Amino acid sequence: MSCKSRYPLESNKWKCECGGLLGLEYEKDVPDLSKTSLLRDHSIWKYIDALPFVKDDIWQEITLGEGDTPLIKIAENVYAKAEYYMPTLSFKDRGAVLLIAMAKKLGMDRVVADSSGNAGTAIAAYGARAGIQCDIFVPASTSSKKIKQIEAHGAVIHKIPGTREDTAKAAIAMVEKTNAFYASHIYNPVFWEGTKTYVYEVFEQMDGKMPDAFIIPVGNGTLLMGAYLAFKELMASGQIAEMPKILAVQAEACAPIVQAFVQGRNTVEPMENDGTVAEGIAIAAPARGTEILQAIRASDGDVIGVTEDRIIEARKELALKGMYVEITSAVNYAGYVQYVEKYPELKEQQVVLPLCGAGIKSD
Numbered sequence: 001m002s003c004k005s006r007y008p009l010e011s012n013k014w015k016c017e018c019g020g021l022l023g024l025e026y027e028k029d030v031p032d033l034s035k036t037s038l039l040r041d042h043s044i045w046k047y048i049d050a051l052p053f054v055k056d057d058i059w060q061e062i063t064l065g066e067g068d069t070p071l072i073k074i075a076e077n078v079y080a081k082a083e084y085y086m087p088t089l090s091f092k093d094r095g096a097v098l099l100i101a102m103a104k105k106l107g108m109d110r111v112v113a114d115s116s117g118n119a120g121t122a123i124a125a126y127g128a129r130a131g132i133q134c135d136i137f138v139p140a141s142t143s144s145k146k147i148k149q150i151e152a153h154g155a156v157i158h159k160i161p162g163t164r165e166d167t168a169k170a171a172i173a174m175v176e177k178t179n180a181f182y183a184s185h186i187y188n189p190v191f192w193e194g195t196k197t198y199v200y201e202v203f204e205q206m207d208g209k210m211p212d213a214f215i216i217p218v219g220n221g222t223l224l225m226g227a228y229l230a231f232k233e234l235m236a237s238g239q240i241a242e243m244p245k246i247l248a249v250q251a252e253a254c255a256p257i258v259q260a261f262v263q264g265r266n267t268v269e270p271m272e273n274d275g276t277v278a279e280g281i282a283i284a285a286p287a288r289g290t291e292i293l294q295a296i297r298a299s300d301g302d303v304i305g306v307t308e309d310r311i312i313e314a315r316k317e318l319a320l321k322g323m324y325v326e327i328t329s330a331v332n333y334a335g336y337v338q339y340v341e342k343y344p345e346l347k348e349q350q351v352v353l354p355l356c357g358a359g360i361k362s363d
Helices: 044-050 093-104 118-130 144-152 164-178 190-195 196-206 223-236 256-262 288-300 308-320 328-342 343-350
Strands: 071-075 076-080 110-114 133-139 155-161 214-218 245-251 300-304 349-356
Touching: 044 196, 071 196, 076 196, 076 328, 093 110, 093 118, 093 190, 093 223, 093 349, 110 118, 110 164, 118 144, 133 164, 144 155, 155 164, 155 349, 164 288, 190 196, 190 223, 196 223, 214 223, 214 328, 223 245, 223 288, 245 256, 245 288, 245 328, 256 288, 300 328, 300 349, 308 328, 328 343, 328 349
Parallel strands: 076 349, 110 133, 133 155, 214 245, 214 349, 245 300
Antiparallel strands: 071 076
C-alpha cells in the first residue's frame, strides 16, 4: 500500500516487494441492505456482489452457512451480536471461509496460518472442507480446548514457545520456504471482506439504521478493519450519511493501540505483553497498527484498556444474562461498562458489541 504497487490475486502475494502491507481492490456492487433480508440465503453469501467472488464460484462447495448471527438485547440501548453461533464458534469464520475459498480458487493445496486459536480453528475447519492441507501455528500457551478443536479438523499443529509475534515469525518462515498460501487474518486483506459482513448484518437487523457506536476488541484488528471497510462502503453507496463511532477495547496488560492513541502517535510501538487472560487479543506488536489508529480516528472514536479483574467480572455478568463466552469476549462488555463511566451520555445511545467466541473455547 505504501508504494502503490499492484499485484494480481493469482500471484499469491501476502506483502509488497517493498515490505509494505497490501490492500484489496476489485469491482464490487454494495447491495441495498433494505432488500437483502428478503433473500432465501441467510449466510454472508447473500452479499456476494460485494465480495471478491461470483455466484457460481468455488465458495459454494466450502460454505458452512456462516453468518446471520442473532442480535441480543442485553440492556437498554445495548445489543450483543452472538458471533459464537458460527460453525466453529467464533466470528473468525467470516474471514476464514473467504480465505480458504480464495486459496481453492487459486488452486492452492496447502495453507499456513498463525493464530492465538480461533482463526486457526476456522482456517482448519474450512481447509478440511476444501481438501486443503493446513499448517496452523499457535503460541504454546494457547488454550488446550482450542488446540483440540484445530487438531480435530486434521490440521498440523505447530506449538511455538514465546510470544504471539514469535508464532507469526515461525509461520512466515514456513510460507517463505514452501510458497504455501498464507491464510493470514492479519496480512491477507481478503479476510476483512468477510468480517465487514458483521456490520452489514447489524445494519439489516436494526432495520436500516446504524447504532451510534460499535464496541470492538482489538488485537490485530481484523474485526475493526472489516467494520471500517463496511462503513466506507455503506457511505459510498449512500445508505448511511456518517460513520458510527468505533469504540475499541484492549486488555490493559497488552495495549499498544491504547498507548499510541493516548500519546497522539500515528504509529504503534511494540510493547511488553505483561500477560492477560484475554489471549485472543494479546498482540504486543500489531502489524496493522497505523491503519487501526486511522480507522478509530476517522470514526471520531476512542480506545481504552480494561483490567484483568474487570474482564473476569464481565464474563460472570454475561453468563448470568444467559451468555457464556470465552474470556477474551468478555473484554467487550467490560469495555462498554468502562466507556459509560467515561462518557455517561453513551447510556442513552445505541451500542452494539460482539460476543466473539463461545465459553467452551476457554480452559
